[in-house]
Amino acid sequence: MRIAVLISGRGSNLEALIHDQNRYRVCHVISNNFNARGIALAQRHGITNTIIDWSDRRQAEQMLCDLLIAVKADLVVLAGFMRILSPAAINAAGKVINIHPSLLPKYPGLKTHQKVIDNKDQWHGATVHMVNEELDGGLILAQTRFQVDTSMNAEQLADELISKEHKLLTTVVGLIADNQMTWQDQLLYMNEKTCSKPLMIEY
Numbered sequence: 797m798r799i800a801v802l803i804s805g806r807g808s809n810l811e812a813l814i815h816d817q818n819r820y821r822v823c824h825v826i827s828n829n830f831n832a833r834g835i836a837l838a839q840r841h842g843i844t845n846t847i848i849d850w851s852d853r854r855q856a857e858q859m860l861c862d863l864l865i866a867v868k869a870d871l872v873v874l875a876g877f878m879r880i881l882s883p884a885a886i887n888a889a890g891k892v893i894n895i896h897p898s899l900l901p902k903y904p905g906l907k908t909h910q911k912v913i914d915n916k917d918q919w920h921g922a923t924v925h926m927v928n929e930e931l932d933g934g935l936i937l938a939q940t941r942f943q944v945d946t947s948m949n950a951e952q953l954a955d956e957l958i959s960k961e962h963k964l965l966t967t968v969v970g971l972i973a974d975n976q977m978t979w980q981d982q983l984l985y986m987n988e989k990t991c992s993k994p995l996m997i998e999y
């Protein structure tokens with residue numbers, strides 16, 4: 797399976813995907829940020845990559861659509877891509893998933909770690925979900941969670957979560973590559989059986 801990965805910055809989830817390539821292959825990396833560490837990483841690994849200047853949003857969205865159509869990936873993975881995909885881009889991409897640092901539907905958007913602390917939540921985690929036109933709103937495919945240590949600040953929570961994100965994302969992409977995880981409309985299937993709940997994996 798060929799995957800295209802969209803990033804905006806550090807690219808540690810991209811790096812985890814690159815190191816896990818056997819059931820799938822990263823065929824293209826796209827970034828909206830010229831200085832994204834993930835772009836240097838793609839170059840080091842000889843993966844074709846494109847940087848799209850987002851200062852003109854309409855033009856950027858058109859370029860992204862054209863690129864996604866040309867790349868013809870089997871799956872598009874948003875791994876820290878901090879732009880909302882237009883409906884046309886979602887359509888051009890075909891199958892799109894996103895990783896988000898919260899236990900959705902809790903805390904779509906930004907500053908998820910701080911929100912966990914402010915609300916004195918017992919659990920924190922990450923979600924891989926299908927992408928639709930709502931912000932962090934598509935069908936939830938899988939989550940990982942851990943118990944919050946109340947002495948941790950937001951940065952420590954983010955550090956604790958990121959290595960679990962890497963495991964969750966590579967696991968889910970592997971399951972999709974093996975056709976073990978599929979979805980249609982708003983229904984998730986594992987090994988062709990309907991799943992009423994997303995996969996929950998604790999690491």
Ligand code: GAR
Nearest residue numbers: 805806807808809875876895896897
């Ligand atoms: C990750 O924590 C990812 O879940 C988050 O951005 C970070 C990117 O890190 N994504 C979102 O907040 C999307 N709503 P990385 O660049 O090191 O993979």
